[in-house]
Amino acid sequence: MHPSSPQFSGRLARDDFSHLLIALKQAGYQILGPVVRDGAITWGEIAKVDDLPIGWHDHQQPGQYRLEQKGTQRFFDVVHGPESLKRETFVLREPLLTIERRNKSFSVQPVLPQSTPTAMLGVRACDLAALTIQDRIFLHDQFSDPYYKTRRESLFLIAVNCTRALETCFCASMDTGPKAKSGFDLVLTEDDEDFILEAGSPAGDEIFQKLPLAPVSDARLKQDNNRIEACAASQTRKIDASRLPEILYEAYDHSRWDEVANRCLACTNCTMVCPTCFCHAVEEQPELTQQKSEHTRVWDSCFTPDHGYIHGKNFRPTIKDRYRMWLTHKLGTWVDQFGMSGCVGCGRCITWCPVGIDLTEEIHILCNQPDRAKNK
Amino acid sequence: MISNPYLIHPATIIEKRQETSNIVSFRLQLTDPDVRQQFCFQAGQFNMLYAFGVGEVAISIVSDPDEPEYLDHTIRIVGRTTQVMGHMNIGDSLGIRGAFGKGWPMEEAKEKDVLVITGGLGCAPVVGAIEYMFRRREQYGRIKILHGVKAPHDLLYRERFDAWRNHPNTEVYLTSDEPGKTWHYHVGVVTELFDQIDLDPGRTLVMMCGPEIMMRVSMSVLTHRGLGPDQMYASLERHMECGIGLCGHCQLGPFFLCKDGPVMRYDHVIPFLGKGGM
Numbered sequence: 263m264h265p266s267s268p269q270f271s272g273r274l275a276r277d278d279f280s281h282l283l284i285a286l287k288q289a290g291y292q293i294l295g296p297v298v299r300d301g302a303i304t305w306g307e308i309a310k311v312d313d314l315p316i317g318w319h320d321h322q323q324p325g326q327y328r329l330e331q332k333g334t335q336r337f338f339d340v341v342h343g344p345e346s347l348k349r350e351t352f353v354l355r356e357p358l359l360t361i362e363r364r365n366k367s368f369s370v371q372p373v374l375p376q377s378t379p380t381a382m383l384g385v386r387a388c389d390l391a392a393l394t395i396q397d398r399i400f401l402h403d404q405f406s407d408p409y410y411k412t413r414r415e416s417l418f419l420i421a422v423n424c425t426r427a428l429e430t431c432f433c434a435s436m437d438t439g440p441k442a443k444s445g446f447d448l449v450l451t452e453d454d455e456d457f458i459l460e461a462g463s464p465a466g467d468e469i470f471q472k473l474p475l476a477p478v479s480d481a482r483l484k485q486d487n488n489r490i491e492a493c494a495a496s497q498t499r500k501i502d503a504s505r506l507p508e509i510l511y512e513a514y515d516h517s518r519w520d521e522v523a524n525r526c527l528a529c530t531n532c533t534m535v536c537p538t539c540f541c542h543a544v545e546e547q548p549e550l551t552q553q554k555s556e557h558t559r560v561w562d563s564c565f566t567p568d569h570g571y572i573h574g575k576n577f578r579p580t581i582k583d584r585y586r587m588w589l590t591h592k593l594g595t596w597v598d599q600f601g602m603s604g605c606v607g608c609g610r611c612i613t614w615c616p617v618g619i620d621l622t623e624e625i626h627i628l629c630n631q632p633d634r635a636k637n638k
Numbered sequence: 639m640i641s642n643p644y645l646i647h648p649a650t651i652i653e654k655r656q657e658t659s660n661i662v663s664f665r666l667q668l669t670d671p672d673v674r675q676q677f678c679f680q681a682g683q684f685n686m687l688y689a690f691g692v693g694e695v696a697i698s699i700v701s702d703p704d705e706p707e708y709l710d711h712t713i714r715i716v717g718r719t720t721q722v723m724g725h726m727n728i729g730d731s732l733g734i735r736g737a738f739g740k741g742w743p744m745e746e747a748k749e750k751d752v753l754v755i756t757g758g759l760g761c762a763p764v765v766g767a768i769e770y771m772f773r774r775r776e777q778y779g780r781i782k783i784l785h786g787v788k789a790p791h792d793l794l795y796r797e798r799f800d801a802w803r804n805h806p807n808t809e810v811y812l813t814s815d816e817p818g819k820t821w822h823y824h825v826g827v828v829t830e831l832f833d834q835i836d837l838d839p840g841r842t843l844v845m846m847c848g849p850e851i852m853m854r855v856s857m858s859v860l861t862h863r864g865l866g867p868d869q870m871y872a873s874l875e876r877h878m879e880c881g882i883g884l885c886g887h888c889q890l891g892p893f894f895l896c897k898d899g900p901v902m903r904y905d906h907v908i909p910f911l912g913k914g915g916m
Contacts, residue, residue, distance in 0.1 A: 358644045361690060367648045367669060367731035368690050404897060405643045405882050511891075514913065541886030544879060548691035555691040557646070562885070569887055572877045573716040583915030591889065598892035 271483060272475025274450070274457045276335060280311050282420075285472040286381045291418055294350075295383035296340055301329060303343030305350075308383055315340050322428040322609065324618030338384055338422045338452050341431070344614055346389045346537030347382060351413045352396055352561075358409065358544070359557040373556075374412055381418040385446065387439030388431075388608040390421055392537030394445055398600050399540050409559070418465060421446035425489045427497045430609030432622055435500030438606045440493045451486045458486055499612075499622045503603065505629055507594030513628040514586070522624055523582035525617045530563035532611035532619075533588065538604050541569070564588050589624060643882045646688045646733035647673045649709065654728050657794045661759065662724050663700070663712045666732060678706050681766035682741030682873060682901045686881050687711060688733030689722045696878035696896070698763035699737060703770060709734065712762045712794065738881035739900050742767040742845055743871060750843045751779040753835075755856050757786045757828055757848025761794060763873045763900070764847050772805055781808045782835050786828030786852070790818030809835065829855050832863070839864030845901075847873040854912050857904055867905035874899050874907065890916060 274282065286293050297306030298315050308314060314337040321328045322341075329340070357373040393414075400410035424431075424440035433439030442449045447466030450457045458478055461467040513519075533539040543562040548555040562569060564587050570578035578584050596604030605621070612620045653665035668674040679685075684698040695717070701710035715724040723732065744767065752771060754764055771778045783802060787793050793812070803810040811831045813824035824831060828848070842865060846853045853872045860870060876888040876895045883897030891910035893899060910916050 359646060361646065361733075363690060366729055367650070368733070370646050370648070370733070372642055372645060399884070403883060405884075407884065408642050409644075511909070540884065542880075543885065543887075544694065546691060546693040552691055557644075559644075562887070564886065568877075570877055572875065573714075577876060578915050580915065586915065587889070595889070595892040599894070 270460055271478040272459050272470065272473065273478045273482075274459055274473055274475055276456055278474050279337070279457065281473050282469070283308065283311065285469050286383075286418070288472075289379075289469060291379045291381035293381045293383055296338070296343065298329060302327060303329070303340045304345055305343075305382070311337070314338075314384075319426075320428065322430045322613040324430070324612050324620050325615055326618070327613050335454065336452060338450075339426060341424060341426065341428050342386055342389070342608065342610070344535045344610060346535070346608070346610070347385060347393050347417075347419075348396065348537050348539075350380065350382065350417060351393065351410055352400065352540060352542075353413065354561050356409050356559040357556055358559050361555045361557060363553045372408075375409060377412050377416045379416050379418065381420060383420045385419050385421045385442075386424060386608070387421065387442040388433045388436075388606045389537055390419065390442055390445040391433075391436075391438035391606040392608070393419075395538045395600070395602060395604065395606070396540065398602065403600075418469075419446045419448075421449040421462075423449060423451045423486070423490050425451070425486075425493050427493045428609060428613075430499065430612045431497050431607065432499040432501060432609060433607035434494035434497050436503070436603065436605060436607035441487075441490045451490070453486070458482065499609065499620070501593070501605070501607070501622050501625050502629065503593075506603070506625075507590075507597045509629050510590045510594035513633075514590075516628055516633045518624065518627050518631070518633070519582050519586050522585050522619060523580065525619055526565075526581050526585050527617060528565040528581045528584060529616060530565045531614045531616065532621075533563040533565060534561065535610040535614045536592075537606060537608060537610070538592075539563070543568075564591070589621060592621070593625060643735070643880075646686075646694075646735055648731045649734045651726055651728050651730050651732065652708075654726075657712060658792060660715045660724075661712060661794060662715065663710060664723075664726075664732070665701070666709045666711065666734065667707060668709070668734060669731070674707055677709075677737070679703055679709075679737030680741035681744060681770050682763055683737040683739050684763075684878070684881070684896075684900065685709065685711065685734050685736030686738065686878075687713075687723065688735070689719055689726070690731070690733070692722045693719045694733075694735070694879070695719045695723075696738075696881065698873070698900070700762050700765045702773075703766060704773070712759065714759050735881060739896055740898065742873075742901050743843070743903075744770055747771070747843045747845075748777050749779060750841050751838055752781050753837065753842055753844045753860075754781070754783045754785075755828060755844065755846045755848070755853075756784070757852045758788065758792060759794070760846075760848030760852075760873070761785055762847075764845055765795065765798065767845060768802065772802070775805065775807075779807070779841060780838075781805070783808070783810045784813075784828055784831045784835070785811070786813045786815070786831075786848070788814070789816040790814050790821040811835070828852060829859055832856075832859055837863055837865070839866075839869075842869060844870040845873075846870065850874070850911065867908060868903060870904035871901050872904060872907070873901045 421442035
């Protein structure tokens with residue numbers, strides 16, 4: 263049977279949406295979803311339908327993020343905020359160990375996170391793709407990270423297919439969206455009056471079975487698909503990945519790096535909002551008594567002066583070095599390292615860059631514009 | 639001990655030796671007998687050493703892979719963490735995570751002549767490999783050891799170099815950038831020693847560790863002497879923090895030097911060495 267055939271899909275009336283929240287709560291999940299806070303969308307607790315960003319739209323452009331109340335009934339017209347799923351799996355601060363002094367030695371206790379079953383409501387296809395990438399890094403490399411693993415396994419993912427693209431979106435060209443293809447427990451497509459739901463896992467099916475769903479016609483499924491395809495077609499930004507990663511290695515000396523370095527503030531925003539960036543540092547925080555110390559993992563960024571620093575030498579001393587490192591890694595060496603690109607086309611780095619640096623533009627110029635400096 | 643790669647294991651300092659004014663060697667023994675028994679490493683690998691309440695640093699293992707119950711590390715006091723370590727004494731405890739990275743190609747080097755080129759503290763990561771070969775002397779061809787220091791008082795492991803000199807089919811050459819009253823060896827940079835040695839390019843494997851500029855110049859000179867880039871290995875240094883290819887700091891092109899290195903074959907890293915900003 264085809265997964266999109268009506269047997270696996272169900273229509274949930276808008277007025278019945280609370281049944282989904284109830285079913286999730288009864289199954290033991292805390293529910294996090296998009297909420298409006300301080301003029302942006304962030305993940306927050308969804309106790310009732312009204313907690314969702316009903317009627318809100320987001321407008322994103324290079325260096326700009328604005329929410330607008332449209333007065334509609336829609337729950338999921340805001341595409342995304344600065345936070346991806348990363349904050350639930352590879353968290354900003356993760357205590358790894360507590361270390362206690364014992365005479366002249368010390369004892370070490372791992373601090374594994376509490377596993378709280380959490381339903382993430384409203385996950386976008388780009389962020390599911392990013393989660394797959396982070397799984398590859400944290401779970402399926404030489405070692406499996408027990409902290410990430412515990413958090414990852416507690417997630418129940420409810421995806422939302424995008425029917426509205428932002429100016430900064432380019433998931434279609436990265437082949438990660440706007441339709442959520444895999445990696446979710448439930449997926450829904452929103453329309454004015456209702457939602458079409460599909461289960462993507464046994465856990466998702468359990469919830470699916472508890473909902474007051476009506477049958478869905480093939481015509482409706484086709485109509486939804488057309489809306490998703492139109493969303494893809496409406497994306498104006500794109501990355502031509504056909505010559506990556508080689509083109510980035512060849513572009514090492516390109517004069518464009520100097521131009522972008524003149525604008526880049528090395529503020530680290532792009533790496534903080536990126537759903538796949540995984541650099542981290544370990545901080546040691548001893549108590550004042552020096553009897554106990556906490557060993558904590560915190561997000562780091564390749565834009566910080568410390569990132570390439572080693573006893574008296576900085577291997578990447580300039581902003582130019584660091585921007586080149588970031589972009590070359592994200593779209594180039596990442597492929598060599600993990601067999602996949604590090605970019606999912608969510609566009610967050612474009613929106614949240616305070617000076618509006620657009621990586622799609624940078625890649626386009628590096629790939630297609632001959633180096634003026636070289637031709638002099 | 640690998641189920642949680644972040645777990646730090648206490649180890650007791652059982653010997654301490656002040657090598658120079660700012661270099662100290664420790665012999666460590668893991669405190670937990672089970673951990674000690676499971677611990678193994680290869681020549682050229684490194685450990686993350688931890689000082690209580692301060693943090694971790696990546697330090698290569700100097701000692702013999704055949705005796706993993708003792709772990710020797712030579713540390714240059716250069717930063718906050720190593721400064722604290724330098725003040726520690728016999729009976730104190732350090733923490734260990736490891737062993738990490740890829741070591742020297744001891745199998746590939748078998749039946750071959752081995753040319754070791756080191757500079758300064760760069761001799762430390764190769765000591766384990768040299769001792770390994772001497773314990774299996776018949777399995778390796780001619781061994782030539784070239785080592786350079788900035789000044790005579792920077793020479794570490796003097797008695798080791800003297801002992802190696804006495805092995806059959808082995809040559810040891812020392813040089814110092816600066817002359818000194820008690821320095822009876824060459825004065826100049828390490829590449830000047832290349833004129834003194836004869837090489838059989840067809841059967842030589844090179845192991846190198848030291849300042850990157852020294853290694854790059856050496857590799858270029860050796861290329862002119864007929865060695866291919868796939869015959870030369872270098873132990874490279876970058877900011878290593880996690881040891882498992884996760885924290886991102888030690889990247890050099892597509893490589894995580896903590897995981898794919900620190901020992902890298904020259905032809906794999908040629909495009910990335912000597913370029914600023916990598």
